[in-house]
Amino acid sequence: MIITVKKGYRIEHVADILKKISDLGGKAEVVNGHEQITISILGKTEKIQVTEFQSFAQIEYVFRVSKPFKLAEKRDQLQHSTVRVKGVEFSSENFIIMAGPCSVESEDQTLRIARAVKKAGANVLRGGVFKPRSSPYSFQGLGLEGLKILALAAKETGMPIISEAMSERDLNMMMDYVDIIQIGARNMQNFSFLKVLGTTNKPVLLKRGPSATIEEWLMSAEYILSGGNSQVMLCERGIRSFDSQYSRNVLDLGAVPILKSLTHLPVIVDPSHGTGYRNLVAPMALAGMASGADAIIVEVHDRPHEALSDGPQALLPSDFSELMVKVRKLATVMDRKLIAESVKPVAS
Amino acid sequence: MIITVKKGYRIEHVADILKKISDLGGKAEVVNGHEQITISILGKTEKIQVTEFQSFAQIEYVFRVSKPFKLAEKRDQLQHSTVRVKGVEFSSENFIIMAGPCSVESEDQTLRIARAVKKAGANVLRGGVFKPRSSPYSFQGLGLEGLKILALAAKETGMPIISEAMSERDLNMMMDYVDIIQIGARNMQNFSFLKVLGTTNKPVLLKRGPSATIEEWLMSAEYILSGGNSQVMLCERGIRSFDSQYSRNVLDLGAVPILKSLTHLPVIVDPSHGTGYRNLVAPMALAGMASGADAIIVEVHDRPHEALSDGPQALLPSDFSELMVKVRKLATVMDRKLIAESVKPVAS
Amino acid sequence: MIITVKKGYRIEHVADILKKISDLGGKAEVVNGHEQITISILGKTEKIQVTEFQSFAQIEYVFRVSKPFKLAEKRDQLQHSTVRVKGVEFSSENFIIMAGPCSVESEDQTLRIARAVKKAGANVLRGGVFKPRSSPYSFQGLGLEGLKILALAAKETGMPIISEAMSERDLNMMMDYVDIIQIGARNMQNFSFLKVLGTTNKPVLLKRGPSATIEEWLMSAEYILSGGNSQVMLCERGIRSFDSQYSRNVLDLGAVPILKSLTHLPVIVDPSHGTGYRNLVAPMALAGMASGADAIIVEVHDRPHEALSDGPQALLPSDFSELMVKVRKLATVMDRKLIAESVKPVAS
Amino acid sequence: MIITVKKGYRIEHVADILKKISDLGGKAEVVNGHEQITISILGKTEKIQVTEFQSFAQIEYVFRVSKPFKLAEKRDQLQHSTVRVKGVEFSSENFIIMAGPCSVESEDQTLRIARAVKKAGANVLRGGVFKPRSSPYSFQGLGLEGLKILALAAKETGMPIISEAMSERDLNMMMDYVDIIQIGARNMQNFSFLKVLGTTNKPVLLKRGPSATIEEWLMSAEYILSGGNSQVMLCERGIRSFDSQYSRNVLDLGAVPILKSLTHLPVIVDPSHGTGYRNLVAPMALAGMASGADAIIVEVHDRPHEALSDGPQALLPSDFSELMVKVRKLATVMDRKLIAESVKPVAS
Numbered sequence A, B, C, D: 001m002i003i004t005v006k007k008g009y010r011i012e013h014v015a016d017i018l019k020k021i022s023d024l025g026g027k028a029e030v031v032n033g034h035e036q037i038t039i040s041i042l043g044k045t046e047k048i049q050v051t052e053f054q055s056f057a058q059i060e061y062v063f064r065v066s067k068p069f070k071l072a073e074k075r076d077q078l079q080h081s082t083v084r085v086k087g088v089e090f091s092s093e094n095f096i097i098m099a100g101p102c103s104v105e106s107e108d109q110t111l112r113i114a115r116a117v118k119k120a121g122a123n124v125l126r127g128g129v130f131k132p133r134s135s136p137y138s139f140q141g142l143g144l145e146g147l148k149i150l151a152l153a154a155k156e157t158g159m160p161i162i163s164e165a166m167s168e169r170d171l172n173m174m175m176d177y178v179d180i181i182q183i184g185a186r187n188m189q190n191f192s193f194l195k196v197l198g199t200t201n202k203p204v205l206l207k208r209g210p211s212a213t214i215e216e217w218l219m220s221a222e223y224i225l226s227g228g229n230s231q232v233m234l235c236e237r238g239i240r241s242f243d244s245q246y247s248r249n250v251l252d253l254g255a256v257p258i259l260k261s262l263t264h265l266p267v268i269v270d271p272s273h274g275t276g277y278r279n280l281v282a283p284m285a286l287a288g289m290a291s292g293a294d295a296i297i298v299e300v301h302d303r304p305h306e307a308l309s310d311g312p313q314a315l316l317p318s319d320f321s322e323l324m325v326k327v328r329k330l331a332t333v334m335d336r337k338l339i340a341e342s343v344k345p346v347a348s
Helices: A011-023 A107-120 A144-157 A168-174 A191-198 A214-226 A255-262 A271-275 A278-290 A317-333 B011-023 B107-120 B144-157 B168-174 B191-198 B214-226 B255-262 B278-290 B317-333 C011-023 C107-120 C144-157 C168-174 C191-198 C214-226 C255-262 C278-290 C317-333 D011-023 D107-120 D144-157 D168-174 D191-198 D214-226 D255-262 D271-275 D278-290 D317-333
Strands: A002-005 A027-032 A037-042 A059-063 A083-085 A088-090 A096-100 A124-126 A161-164 A180-183 A204-207 A232-236 A267-269 A295-299 B002-005 B027-032 B037-042 B059-063 B083-085 B088-090 B096-100 B124-126 B161-164 B180-183 B204-207 B232-236 B267-269 B295-299 C002-005 C027-032 C037-042 C059-063 C083-085 C088-090 C096-100 C124-126 C161-164 C180-183 C204-207 C232-236 C267-269 C295-299 D002-005 D027-032 D037-042 D059-063 D083-085 D088-090 D096-100 D124-126 D161-164 D180-183 D204-207 D232-236 D267-269 D295-299
Touching: A002 A011, A002 C002, A011 A027, A011 A037, A037 C037, A059 C059, A088 A096, A096 A107, A096 A317, A107 A124, A107 A144, A107 A317, A124 A144, A124 A295, A144 A161, A144 A168, A168 A191, A180 A191, A191 A214, A204 A214, A214 A232, A214 A255, A232 A255, A255 A267, A255 D278, A267 A278, A271 A278, A271 A295, A278 A295, A278 A317, A278 D255, A278 D278, A317 D317, B002 B011, B002 D002, B011 B027, B011 B037, B037 D037, B059 D059, B088 B096, B096 B107, B096 B317, B107 B124, B107 B144, B107 B317, B124 B144, B124 B295, B144 B161, B144 B168, B168 B191, B180 B191, B191 B214, B204 B214, B214 B232, B214 B255, B232 B255, B255 B267, B255 C278, B267 B278, B278 B295, B278 B317, B278 C255, B278 C278, B317 C317, C002 C011, C011 C027, C011 C037, C088 C096, C096 C107, C096 C317, C107 C124, C107 C144, C107 C317, C124 C144, C124 C295, C144 C161, C144 C168, C168 C191, C180 C191, C191 C214, C204 C214, C214 C232, C214 C255, C232 C255, C255 C267, C267 C278, C278 C295, C278 C317, D002 D011, D011 D027, D011 D037, D088 D096, D096 D107, D096 D317, D107 D124, D107 D144, D107 D317, D124 D144, D124 D295, D144 D161, D144 D168, D168 D191, D180 D191, D191 D214, D204 D214, D214 D232, D214 D255, D232 D255, D255 D267, D267 D278, D271 D278, D271 D295, D278 D295, D278 D317
Parallel strands: A096 A124, A096 A295, A124 A161, A161 A180, A180 A204, A204 A232, A232 A267, A267 A295, B096 B124, B096 B295, B124 B161, B161 B180, B180 B204, B204 B232, B232 B267, B267 B295, C096 C124, C096 C295, C124 C161, C161 C180, C180 C204, C204 C232, C232 C267, C267 C295, D096 D124, D096 D295, D124 D161, D161 D180, D180 D204, D204 D232, D232 D267, D267 D295
Antiparallel strands: A002 A037, A002 A059, A027 A037, A083 A088, B002 B037, B002 B059, B027 B037, B083 B088, C002 C037, C002 C059, C027 C037, C083 C088, D002 D037, D002 D059, D027 D037, D083 D088
16 A cells, blocks of 8 residues: 655654554555655555545545455466356356246246256256345245245256345245355345355355446455355346446446456356346357356246246247357357256257 | 337237236226327336336337335425424424534544534434445444444433444344434345334435435335335435546435425435545535435544544534534525524533 | 556566656656565656556556646635636636526527526526537527527627537637637537637637546646637536436536636536426526536526427526525625626616 | 326317427327326427427426437348448458557558558558547647558558548548548547538448447437438447446447347447456457457557557557457357458468
8 A cells, every 4th residue: 555645744744644554553664755755555454444544634645556355366367266066166167057037936937947947058047036126016026935946946957046135034044945145236235244144155146236346346255255155256247327228237248357357256247137138138148258257147937928027138948048059159169168967958 | 107019019919918917907098099009007007017018029118107106205296204303303494414423433532523513503413333344354333332322422412313224133233222223325225124124113314325216216215114114314425426536426416306306205415425525525515405405414523534434524523613604504595494402502 | 656566576677667757758766665666757747647657567556646637727725717708707706697598599589588587697698509419300500690699699688608619610600709618518528629729719618528537527628728728617517327317417516616626717517407307407506506616507498398409407587587586695605796787686 | 209298287288289299290199098198299200309398397208119310220130231341341241350559650660560460360450640638748649640651551451441530620631541430439429520421421430439328329320321421330439437447448248239239230349448458358359249249449559568549458469369369269159251361371
């Protein structure tokens, strides 16, 4: 961390700053230039915030040099974490496909869709039972009943399950039924909940908040990691922009190579929420893969008119199968392995 | 709600749409124009989402005409709710000033600042004990110890207390100590928590999320209102923009007259978080008042260098007293009453 | 400007950087710390861009310390430029009101509205004759015919005229008719045109681009100033945000105190384009004034249904008169002088 | 276009609205529902703006149903325009690569880079001679001298030239030297200039403004098309977001499939300006191609430290060659043809 002091400073003001650095546990090195004093803070500066110094009138600028996310940060460019869930490995060598309905609506609906996505090559089944809806009057999810349906689908298809938790209460209910806990965009900075997640041993897929910076997102991952849970994955799901006429969000695929250079955690793309419209999902799934993502998570529904949530963005099973054909070709270009048992045809 | 059907439609597709409307409990009225079919949905459409229809390929557009926030919506332009807290009335006739430190740091610090803001004319004391920090390594608040300090300050100064809750656990702890529960920007769409807040009888100040639309914000208020708690106030605290070089957020004061025209709930402005820098706080507090707000909430600290959070945006007690001089003058221009007992000079 | 070099650097790489600084005309001062090398660039760094160094792999960070807008920058907090136009002084002591129709539509319409705003207390008449419209099929303005109408209105009311130029061709036509050249938001970074404006001696009101940062805006002013034209004023007119349901733009009033602290140029607020809806204009005009602006520019139309552009945001003359009553009261609170001859009642 | 009238309307207000529609050349169809009046406007509504009606107090909502960009709009999903430039065809079947330095700096630099990109497989040479720089003190381009250098490079390599024009003056100078006129993001809504471009017969690459909506962008294309120039191509180059710490812009690749469904014009991606950092360019070039773009435009420099503009985002010739290897493989997956003579190895 580097501090520059305004011209015309007084020695006692510099002494105040040095005292503050010492109080915060830092070690200061003062550089007395011709026109300007520069103070470098050495040591474990990730626990020192830039804002600690902003109230000193004599300070001109404070710059952070080291990254504030020590556990999420890559130590070298070859460091990549692997998250393993019932035989599915999220890593920088594989390409994993998660698919399923937005909401679990009934046993019949969930099993139908689970079979279809499994057959087309999906590795993990997604399905929401606790739904974050903008309106209190919208369908809020089936809760425990939905979890039991997901367990049936897991048993039949052999796929691990990913589903969203919105609170500690949901989480407790889900522990026996769900393999990956999804944290939605609106809870990305629900810090109390992130602390609870840090104490579990479940893999967590942390979606990016609709206006979260890359650094804020990594700091939220840091909350979970610093609690002791090392199985965190990051999911880009679209950011909020000034234009929502033709797309619900702007899928920020540039975040993929940025994250791959900053962190060792797996990076996932959600082209369904990232766009909000069916016809955009397949192009953006492929684009996400080409940008370097380790996995995609896609919504599929065989009767979108009847879907209780997000029907417009659901791929039909036939669209999903077509997408999988291109995914297989693109995997070769990108040097990624698809998981074999999933992609070989299953007898219907 | 109005639906337009694409040219070249087939009758059976229109029949599908009419069935969906009926399934959702709506009443359809079909208008057969020369070139286009238009369907109006009548009845209680606030429970019907625009998205329910987006998966019908034959539908061109779906427009909502009525507002989806029935309880928060103004029935007529003269409807204004009043929230009363220990003799302090948030209403469209008064102008209320809430002030205090960002964080409760110690008994001495809190009492010093509480006395100073009381003397200058504040009506409600603010102070955080559960702190939403981007970094897990930053100061997280004093918790219960902080609540006890706030209770002491309330007793000595007679001011009611506002403080932030981040979880149900915090909320339970706060019920005996705090008069207004603040919900921070990052929890505005923590729907599980909003539902819990709906079951309490405490006034809630709901801050706007950093990228929440006006409608999403009112829908979050609707979560609390529909749970049975009618004492909700809305607080504009700055939105995220493309430029954070000179201001942490963009304080969206246009939201004030918009909200005053849409909802009967009191509207409050936070110029401290809305800007992030001390020198911008007073101009934006006055601008907030001129835009029609019912109250402001301002951070004050007498030793900002030592503040454990947000020092750069804290007014000094002397700055706050100067601001209050202008607030008094502006109150006359805006036809607002300041609460008498607070503003009369208190002997030091 | 300060450069930090990555750990594990090689001396020859530091030498490359020093050569580049020297090539750019800067003077380098190297500070060799325990863990890190820091290089300060002294001298006229406003001509050196941060980006010049970003391609050196060995450089970790480049920070600019001095401001890149030398001519627009305040040398001390008391420096305020005054722009004088036919007896109207834009300064930090006055408060100036510019008003008139969005577009000049006819002689009758313009004279009617000019008389009405003059009577209510306006100091400068606004009216567009070259219109920047998103659609090529919309009304594009009356051009020269409109300029002649403005000249008539100026002659009758004595008010100076402000009108928008979109190109050098427009500008040449306007020189004899218009007193202040307005540059619209969409041309804020039309650098070729800004250079031309720098060579004229006309006052220029430079509107902020819809997504321009404060610094980009000041750099655009710098283009005009560095060409030799010192009469530049800055006008905040709303920025683009993620929510346009109830407001066309977000009026960024925080920009007013920021600009007043960074630059000596007069700062103006446009609450009409800043919101886009009539009912928001008066609250935001007052809020703009309370935030510290030196002037406002407001659209007024007596028959908004017939307006050829922006009818929804035009105040009626009666609304404008009511606003002026509050403006007068607020001027006292803000220690601003209104120009006497305008505000005294004119016999109708 | 559909208008809904507020409950409690009076017949004379509806009559006013009908008169306005008639004045604008539209044909109204009134639908008298139980609770609400709806008016449909039939006929050529692209010349009627939604805003024309917003000043009627009795109107509740105005919705546009048809698209306002008649010439840019696709008539059917198979309509794709082709732009031909000296044997290079921008179409939905080919994939075109434009590459070269950000700025033309010298004959030697330009020829060196031109040869390198030609050899690696580029089809069109890019190079700026009129540079839009935020600072008036930055390098502004070589102007006419640069155009002559580009002509030499074109002659030697056989590649057509694309270069940016910032004004009518630039354009006139460029007509004999340049094959495709690039309009930069900051001039996307320089309507006076767009009109001039409409009168030429040169292909135009129209970059998206940093905060332009898809519809505004297409309306700017419509300005050129409606002037008589049908050779317009659209280039996504990144939009402005709330986070610029690790990327200069957010490359909105979702815009690619959106545009391909709305318009017949070719769609191009600029991963260099879209990200601003070298290490992000190749992943985003591939992602752009996977999203369905018809071409990419990439900055290449062999001595980025010495580049007079945008060094940090320039690929080295070796990076560009590596990217081209993947582009060739991806072209097969995407069913796109690369232009044969360019991609076959050229003897060095």
